[in-house]
Amino acid sequence: LETFKLNFEDISIPFVCGEKIFPTILPLLKKHIKSKIIIVTDDTVKNLHLNSVVSTFEKSWSYKVLSSPAGESYKTLSSLANYIDLALRWGADRFTIILALGGGIPGNVGGCLAGLLFRGVPFIHVPTTLISLADSVISLKQAVNSNVSKNTIGLYYTPKLIVGDISFLETLPNREIKSGICEFIKNTLAIAPHDLVWLKDSLLPNFRSSFSSVANVFLKKSIAAKEKVMISDKYEKKNAIILEYGHTVGHAIEMVDAKIKKNGNSISHGEAVGLGMLVAAQVSNQIGFLSEENLNLHFQLLLKFGCRTRLPQGVTVDAIIDLLFKDNKRGYLSAHKNEIPMILLKNLGEPVLESSYPLTCIPIPIVRHVLEKMLYKSSEFIHAIDS
Numbered sequence: 001l002e003t004f005k006l007n008f009e010d011i012s013i014p015f016v017c018g019e020k021i022f023p024t025i026l027p028l029l030k031k032h033i034k035s036k037i038i039i040v041t042d043d044t045v046k047n048l049h050l051n052s053v054v055s056t057f058e059k060s061w062s063y064k065v066l067s068s069p070a071g072e073s074y075k076t077l078s079s080l081a082n083y084i085d086l087a088l089r090w091g092a093d094r095f096t097i098i099l100a101l102g103g104g105i106p107g108n109v110g111g112c113l114a115g116l117l118f119r120g121v122p123f124i125h126v127p128t129t130l131i132s133l134a135d136s137v138i139s140l141k142q143a144v145n146s147n148v149s150k151n152t153i154g155l156y157y158t159p160k161l162i163v164g165d166i167s168f169l170e171t172l173p174n175r176e177i178k179s180g181i182c183e184f185i186k187n188t189l190a191i192a193p194h195d196l197v198w199l200k201d202s203l204l205p206n207f208r209s210s211f212s213s214v215a216n217v218f219l220k221k222s223i224a225a226k227e228k229v230m231i232s233d234k235y236e237k238k239n240a241i242i243l244e245y246g247h248t249v250g251h252a253i254e255m256v257d258a259k260i261k262k263n264g265n266s267i268s269h270g271e272a273v274g275l276g277m278l279v280a281a282q283v284s285n286q287i288g289f290l291s292e293e294n295l296n297l298h299f300q301l302l303l304k305f306g307c308r309t310r311l312p313q314g315v316t317v318d319a320i321i322d323l324l325f326k327d328n329k330r331g332y333l334s335a336h337k338n339e340i341p342m343i344l345l346k347n348l349g350e351p352v353l354e355s356s357y358p359l360t361c362i363p364i365p366i367v368r369h370v371l372e373k374m375l376y377k378s379s380e381f382i383h384a385i386d387s
């Protein structure tokens with residue numbers, strides 16, 4: 001069992017991590033849990049991992065499980081409102097702990113529930129995806145999606161504790177592993193280029209077969225990258241906006257694809273961010289900032305881990321552009337109505353700054369041109385860098 005501390009300005013969050021740690025952490029949980037527990041999860045995680053969590057404490061405390069099918073379509077205000085009613089009807093009080101068990105979605109919905117119930121009850125994260133373990137729980141941002149755009153209703157809320165049990169990751173499908181890798185690639189390109197050597201030479205594409213041996217390094221590097229910017233910007237509103245590299249276009253692709261494919265086969269969050277990074281890198285290259293070499297590096301890293309470099313079928317450029325106008329980073333800069341603020345790199349680890357924000361207003365036709373190229377020409381490009 002290893003304990004890290006996440007340090008964001010004046011906030012310090014304990015993060016315990018290890019394999020099959022649930023049976024051993026009861027004394028630690030006892031420090032935080034006074035009365036009852038509400039577990040927020042999704043149906044997939046509930047079937048796979050709920051038992052190993054509740055068997056630790058079912059003799060000590062009463063608990064209630066709030067669960068929905070997995071997916072972005074349940075990361076909504078109506079799911080959250082339903083959970084609030086269910087929690088109150090069950091008898092939740094000011095000391096009831098909210099424990100979010102799952103990926104970024106139960107984490108975000110659980111975080112909103114904890115922040116809103118009685119104006120704030122204690123909150124524990126138990127991440128079960130690579131993205132949640134190494135990215136979303138290392139943040140104070142909690143949000144659900146509105147009917148219009150992603151992550152637009154929420155609050156900042158600090159968990160009391162994060163419990164990372166690496167053994168939960170063993171049941172993850174490859175798609176979700178790739179999703180976590182994409183966020184890691186993002187952090188490396190945008191914040192921590194010194195991790196490139198490890199990412200290129202040491203992290204093997206089939207690393208999940210020996211996940212326990214790399215998980216610790218993966219997690220430490222992820223925490224270091226996020227802390228580097230959040231140590232002075234806990235709310236991710238200034239220099240830490242860089243963590244959203246690839247997310248402007250990525251979120252739009254994710255939302256459009258989720259609307260088209262309702263059966264759970266839509267693009268993962270990480271892969272959408274990967275595509276968003278490719279768009280940002282090409283835009284930056286086109287307007288004269290990012291070198292050809294660093295642009296190619298974006299493609300090479302995503303291809304190394306088998307991640308997408310083309311838009312999912314059915315996702316149109318028009319639908320993406322439509323959503324770009326509703327991106328949650330609008331407002332930091334006074335963008336013209338035909339421009340969107342994007343995070344661009346001029347070099348690895350070095351964003352282009354405008355009014356001291358890592359954002360640049362980009363005319364829509366430039367983004368449209370790049371997106372159209374990715375629809376129709378990216379296979380030629382892949383061929384070019386493969387050969």
Ligand SMILES: NC(=O)c1ccc[n+]([C@@H]2O[C@H](COP(=O)([O-])OP(=O)(O)OC[C@H]3O[C@@H](n4cnc5c(N)ncnc54)[C@H](O)[C@@H]3O)[C@@H](O)[C@H]2O)c1
Pocket residue numbers: 042044045048070071072075102103104105106107108128129130131132135136137138139140141142143151168169170171172173176179268269270
């Ligand atoms: N700062 C932040 O708060 C922040 C940062 C990054 C991402 N996010 C949010 O997180 C979400 C993406 O995270 P995610 O990919 O973890 O989403 P998710 O919670 O939907 O999990 C992805 C899929 O993996 C399944 N799953 C989870 N754990 C599993 C396990 N151990 N074994 C098998 N299957 C498992 C889930 O059921 C789901 O189908 C997005 O909504 C994104 O906006 C938030």
